[in-house]
Amino acid sequence: MRTGSMRVAEISLPAIRQNVAHVRDLTGGAVIVVVKADGYGHGASIVAEAALAGGAAMIATADLEEALALREAGIEAPILCWLHGVRVDFADAVAAGIEIGVSHVQQLEALADAARRVGRGATAQLKIDTGLSRNGAAPDEWRTLFTRAAELSREGLVRVRGIFSHLANAGDENDRAQAARFDEAIAMLREAGIDPELQHLAASAATLSSPHLRYNAVRVGIAAYGLSPFADKTSAQLGLVPAMTLRSEIVALRGVPAGTGVSYGFNHVCETATTLALVPMGYADGMPRALNGAGAWVTVAGEPRPIVGRIGMDQFIVDVGPLAGRVGLGEPVVLFGDPELGHPPVEIWAGLMRTINYEIVSGIGPRVLRVAADGSEA
Numbered sequence: 427m428r429t430g431s432m433r434v435a436e437i438s439l440p441a442i443r444q445n446v447a448h449v450r451d452l453t454g455g456a457v458i459v460v461v462k463a464d465g466y467g468h469g470a471s472i473v474a475e476a477a478l479a480g481g482a483a484m485i486a487t488a489d490l491e492e493a494l495a496l497r498e499a500g501i502e503a504p505i506l507c508w509l510h511g512v513r514v515d516f517a518d519a520v521a522a523g524i525e526i527g528v529s530h531v532q533q534l535e536a537l538a539d540a541a542r543r544v545g546r547g548a549t550a551q552l553k554i555d556t557g558l559s560r561n562g563a564a565p566d567e568w569r570t571l572f573t574r575a576a577e578l579s580r581e582g583l584v585r586v587r588g589i590f591s592h593l594a595n596a597g598d599e600n601d602r603a604q605a606a607r608f609d610e611a612i613a614m615l616r617e618a619g620i621d622p623e624l625q626h627l628a629a630s631a632a633t634l635s636s637p638h639l640r641y642n643a644v645r646v647g648i649a650a651y652g653l654s655p656f657a658d659k660t661s662a663q664l665g666l667v668p669a670m671t672l673r674s675e676i677v678a679l680r681g682v683p684a685g686t687g688v689s690y691g692f693n694h695v696c697e698t699a700t701t702l703a704l705v706p707m708g709y710a711d712g713m714p715r716a717l718n719g720a721g722a723w724v725t726v727a728g729e730p731r732p733i734v735g736r737i738g739m740d741q742f743i744v745d746v747g748p749l750a751g752r753v754g755l756g757e758p759v760v761l762f763g764d765p766e767l768g769h770p771p772v773e774i775w776a777g778l779m780r781t782i783n784y785e786i787v788s789g790i791g792p793r794v795l796r797v798a799a800d801g802s803e804a
């Protein structure tokens with residue numbers, strides 16, 4: 427742990443490399459690794475570098491600003507971004523060679539306009555809606571979009587490198603219906619005169635479970651971080667290694683008598699005399715306040731110990747009674763990590779909060795230092 431950093435998200439780069447290589451071996455096609463929202467809370471640029479080292483062909487973000495930040499951080503690989511504000515200016519994207527996910531004709535015109543101003547051809551991937559009812563061109567807009575894209579491509583303003591869509595994860599039957607619509611869109615794009623080099627539909631869930639949905643590229647986020655997109659399968663069952671270990675340390679220890687109330691509101695009262703440890707991590711750091719009293723635990727000296735009393739903005743309390751005398755100030759505390767190493771899996775928090783592992787890791791706050799681990803510790 428870096429000197430003075432009492433809140434650390436340790437990111438295992440070997441885990442990310444291995445997860446991406448695993449996906450590549452599994453699919454055989456291009457792997458696009460999604461590092462939106464600061465790499466799902468892991469740190470976008472370190473994740474992007476590790477993903478490329480693991481064989482990723484392309485990096486993707488939601489926002490253009492995220493994509494440009496990666497270029498500035500020295501990532502030279504192809505980068506795609508697909509969620510744009512109404513007044514977006516694509517000039518910086520064209521200048522930086524960022525590929526733009528285009529969801530409608532106005533965006534396509536804005537991209538062509540940027541290409542004219544910058545004096546350089548732009549690269550687009552057409553994002554189509556095949557049933558998710560979210561971002562992407564609706565079926566009744568496809569022909570107009572594709573025809574215009576073909577014109578701009580002939581003018582040398584916009585090269586169309588790919589076509590993509592996103593699944594609703596609403597069951598096998600719906601997956602197949604979306605894939606059929608995706609096939610129709612690809613055929614229509616070819617009729618319009620464009621043969622898209624990259625065709626991608628699957629995110630992590632379909633990539634791992636449905637070979638028929640992999641086309642020639644996949645876009646994976648959560649799998650690259652070593653977490654399972656399925657409620658009923660663990661990381662290990664999928665051949666993935668969780669990359670984030672959330673760590674802190676004991677900064678105070680106190681023996682207390684039976685009947686001692688703990689933290690705000692005294693909703694926990696010690697039944698017996700015990701030892702309480704103070705850990706400096708709170709809800710401002712992405713630790714849900716509602717975990718309080720729900721049975722969440724951390725590991726201290728390799729032992730599972732319960733979180734007791736309300737979680738504050740900056741700190742919480744662990745009952746370390748049975749470990750008294752064995753643990754001292756500075757003792758490492760692991761909030762979650764790889765269960766294969768004895769750490770609590772992040773899915774415990776996600777389950778208690780009735781949410782998904784994605785929300786927990788992407789919600790880890792800015793005070794938590796992201797530290798890339800080279801594997802010696804992970």
Ligand SMILES: *Cc1c(COP(=O)(O)O)cnc(C)c1O
Nearest residue numbers: 460592629630631645646647648
């Ligand atoms: C976030 C996102 C992904 C990655 O999803 P995972 O389930 O994390 O693999 C892929 N495609 C799109 C369009 C996304 O928004």
